[in-house]
Structures are given as structure tokens and as C-alpha cells.
Amino acid sequence: MMRATIAVVDIDRLRANFRLVRRHAEPAEVLAVVKAEAYGHGLVECAEIFRQEGAAMLGVAYVQEGIQLRQAGNPLPIVVLTPPQPDEAHLYARFQLQPLACSLPVMETIAWEARRHGVRLEVHVAVDTGMRREGIEPAFALEFLQRLSELEGLQIVGLCTHFATADEPDPSFFWEQWRRFRETVQQVETAGYRIPYVHAANSAAMMRFFEARWTMVRPGIALYGYQPWDGGPRLPVQPVLQLKSRIVDIRYVRPGEGVGYHRLYRAQQETTIVTVPIGYGDGYRYSLTGRAECLIRGRRFPVVGSVCMDEIMVDVGHEPVELGEEVVLLGEQGGEAIWADEIACWLRTIPYEVLAGLSSRIPRLYVYGQDADVRHQLQGSLTGI
Ligand SMILES: Cc1ncc(COP(=O)(O)O)c(C=O)c1O
Numbered sequence: 217m218m219r220a221t222i223a224v225v226d227i228d229r230l231r232a233n234f235r236l237v238r239r240h241a242e243p244a245e246v247l248a249v250v251k252a253e254a255y256g257h258g259l260v261e262c263a264e265i266f267r268q269e270g271a272a273m274l275g276v277a278y279v280q281e282g283i284q285l286r287q288a289g290n291p292l293p294i295v296v297l298t299p300p301q302p303d304e305a306h307l308y309a310r311f312q313l314q315p316l317a318c319s320l321p322v323m324e325t326i327a328w329e330a331r332r333h334g335v336r337l338e339v340h341v342a343v344d345t346g347m348r349r350e351g352i353e354p355a356f357a358l359e360f361l362q363r364l365s366e367l368e369g370l371q372i373v374g375l376c377t378h379f380a381t382a383d384e385p386d387p388s389f390f391w392e393q394w395r396r397f398r399e400t401v402q403q404v405e406t407a408g409y410r411i412p413y414v415h416a417a418n419s420a421a422m423m424r425f426f427e428a429r430w431t432m433v434r435p436g437i438a439l440y441g442y443q444p445w446d447g448g449p450r451l452p453v454q455p456v457l458q459l460k461s462r463i464v465d466i467r468y469v470r471p472g473e474g475v476g477y478h479r480l481y482r483a484q485q486e487t488t489i490v491t492v493p494i495g496y497g498d499g500y501r502y503s504l505t506g507r508a509e510c511l512i513r514g515r516r517f518p519v520v521g522s523v524c525m526d527e528i529m530v531d532v533g534h535e536p537v538e539l540g541e542e543v544v545l546l547g548e549q550g551g552e553a554i555w556a557d558e559i560a561c562w563l564r565t566i567p568y569e570v571l572a573g574l575s576s577r578i579p580r581l582y583v584y585g586q587d588a589d590v591r592h593q594l595q596g597s598l599t600g601i
Contacts, residue, residue: 245272249436330369340374419444458547476521514550
């Protein structure tokens with residue numbers, strides 16, 4: 217299913233980013249975070265690339281995402297990174313998904329389902345060191361782990377936590393969490409448990425703090441090419457996804473004429489308005505109204521009037537553009553670029569939301585490096601634009 221607006225996902229860059237991350241994290245293993253459609257890049261496709269590149273595990277947010285990966289044939293260990301629910305217990309067992317152990321009663325139900333399915337389910341004990349989102353308090357972690365280890369049908373393979381502030385300039389709370397987690401790991405080891413996967417670091421923690429790596433890291437945003445924080449050190453990862461469209465209509469407006477709903481934009485002088493088929497129904501948010509720019513012929517032009525559900529209008533001034541010309545909403549063209557962190561600034565949000573918010577209505581086109589432009593032209597001709 218194709219349309220004039222597509223998200224072009226550069227597989228070469230995705231691979232290159234993964235390799236940079238893996239080399240940086242060595243000897244720790246990499247759990248590639250692919251939740252939320254791999255931050256908008258395509259769950260199944262990105263997971264397959266990470267498998268080929270040697271990811272030890274995949275991280276999803278919900279059981280449904282894990283099942284999607286299993287149905288696509290991905291055999292990697294898959295960790296579901298939110299607390300499991302009792303009514304999903306049979307799905308963990310049936311699809312061999314690894315839960316975060318956060319509550320004993322729920323884990324008893326999961327263990328029961330594992331026995332019923334005749335499997336031994338690998339699980340990760342989540343410790344809440346300060347994120348206050350999920351997991352066991354450090355003071356009870358050892359006792360919890362002991363009782364969990366007595367449940368037949370389960371095998372504890374992971375001990376993990378999540379940092380709340382690894383991307384903040386002030387690292388003091390990060391170190392607080394780090395110390396709590398290190399103490400828990402030491403207690404567990406002193407009690408004689410050998411847990412193969414001890415993991416805590418998201419992209420920011422992995423890049424900044426050698427000490428946060430333990431035996432596995434859990435990067436997300438860095439794999440997709442964005443810096444997780446403003447300071448150094450940095451890895452030279454590159455953005456993977458570009459959002460491209462085409463001019464599908466052109467009109468000339470007179471000074472004082474209004475454009476779009478409520479005629480929000482008023483032309484100051486004679487100008488050219490072009491229509492581009494993308495809107496808030498695609499995740500190109502309504503709040504971009506009055507704030508966004510896009511690239512045409514390698515130059516920036518303002519998106520004007522309100523963002524509609526399926527279309528936006530762009531004021532290209534006196535540029536003699538033609539129907540079918542490429543418009544880049546996110547990505548590079550000529551020497552110019554607009555990336556998700558800039559769009560996030562316009563929206564006063566974070567690049568994660570910009571990327572993860574791109575809806576499934578936008579077809580994803582997977583290309584290899586320099587192919588990106590060629591394929592988009594080809595697709596333009598296929599759609600008859
Ligand atoms: C539990 C967990 N681990 C790792 C990550 C990856 O974080 P990042 O994308 O900042 O690397 C996330 C993302 O939100 C997460 O929730």
C-alpha cells in the first residue's frame with residue numbers, strides 16, 4: 217500500500233548505529249528496545265536487523281508487540297518491559313515472552329501457565345531504585361527473588377532497574393539509583409545467585425557512564441540515530457527515518473487572502489501556496505500549526521494555516537515549483553536538514569514522541585543508504601504523481 221507520503225527507513229544507518237552501540241557497550245550485550253513500532257521505524261523489520269546484527273534480546277512494552285514478533289518468526293528472547301497482568305499469563309507461556317517480575321501473585325499465575333504449557337519461562341526481576349514506575353523496592357528484592365526462585369516453571373535470568381535521570385546534566389540522582397542497584401546486585405550475588413543478565417542502562421546511561429553497563433544495556437533512541445542527552449560523550453549515530461511527501465496541488469493567492477481552516481494564515485503579498493498530503497491523522501501533529509517548516513528544493517519554507525487531518529499547506533513564495541516535487545517534512549534535502557529533535561522543539565516535546573507518533577497510515581519504505589532518493593522517485597512514478 218503506497219501513497220505520496222512515506223517514511224523512508226535507512227537500513228544501512230540502522231545497522232551502523234547498532235554496531236556503534238554494540239562496540240561502545242562491549243563486553244556488555246545489547247537488548248535492542250523496539251517497543252512502539254521500534255520508535256515508529258517498524259517493529260518487525262527493525263527487530264530482524266537487530267537479530268542479524270547480534271542483539272542478545274529485544275525489548276517491547278506490551279505482550280501484543282511480543283506476539284507480533286513471534287508471529288513474524290523472530291526467535292530472539294523478548295522481554296516485555298511493563299508489569300505483566302494475570303490475564304496475559306497464558307500468552308507469556310505460549311509465545312515464550314519474558315516478563316518483568318514485579319509481583320509474586322502475578323508471577324505465581326505465570327509459573328502455573330508455564331507448567332501447563334510444559335515450558336520453563338525465563339524472567340527478569342525488576343528493582344525500583346527511584347523511577348517509581350514498576351518493580352520491587354531494593355529492601356525486599358532479595359527476599360522476592362528467593363521466593364520467585366522457588367516457583368517451578370520459571371527461571372530467573374535477569375535483574376534490572378531503570379534510570380529516571382540519566383539524560384540530565386546533574387548526575388546526582390543517577391548515582392543514587394546506581395548505588396541502590398549495585399547494592400541489590402551485590403546482595404543477590406552474595407546470597408549465591410548467579411544472574412546472567414544484569415541490566416539498567418538506557419541510551420543516555422550507556423553513553424555517559426561506563427559503570428552503568430553491567431552485563432547488558434538497553435538502548436532505544438540511540439539505535440534510531442538520536443543523541444539521548446545534550447552533553448558529551450557522544451556516539452556518531454545518524455537518524456534513520458525520513459518523512460517525505462510530494463506537492464499535490466499549487467495555487468497563487470492574493471495579498472490578504474486566507475489559507476486553510478478559519479483562514480488562520482493571511483498572505484501578506486502575492487504568493488504561491490502548495491498542498492502536501494500529510495496531516496495530524498499521520499502523526500504530523502495539529503500543534504505544529506504556525507510553527508513548522510519543511511524542505512523543498514533544498515530550502516526551508518513555512519507550513520502555513522492550520523495542520524489538517526490529511527493535508528498541510530506550504531508558502532513557497534515565488535519559487536517556481538511543480539506538481540510532484542519532493543517535500544521533506546523530516547530528513548535531509550540538498551544541504552538542509554530537519555530532524556526529529558528540531559520538530560520536538562517546535563512542539564515543546566521530545567524526539568521520542570515525534571518518531572513514535574508517526575501513524576501506521578504512513579507506509580514505511582526500507583532502503584539501503586544512497587538508494588533512499590532513487591526509490592522515492594520510483595515510488596512517485598508508481599503512484600502516478
Ligand atoms: C525500561 C526501558 N529500558 C530502556 C529504554 C530505552 O530508553 P532510550 O530510548 O532512552 O535509550 C526504555 C525507553 O523508554 C525503557 O522504558
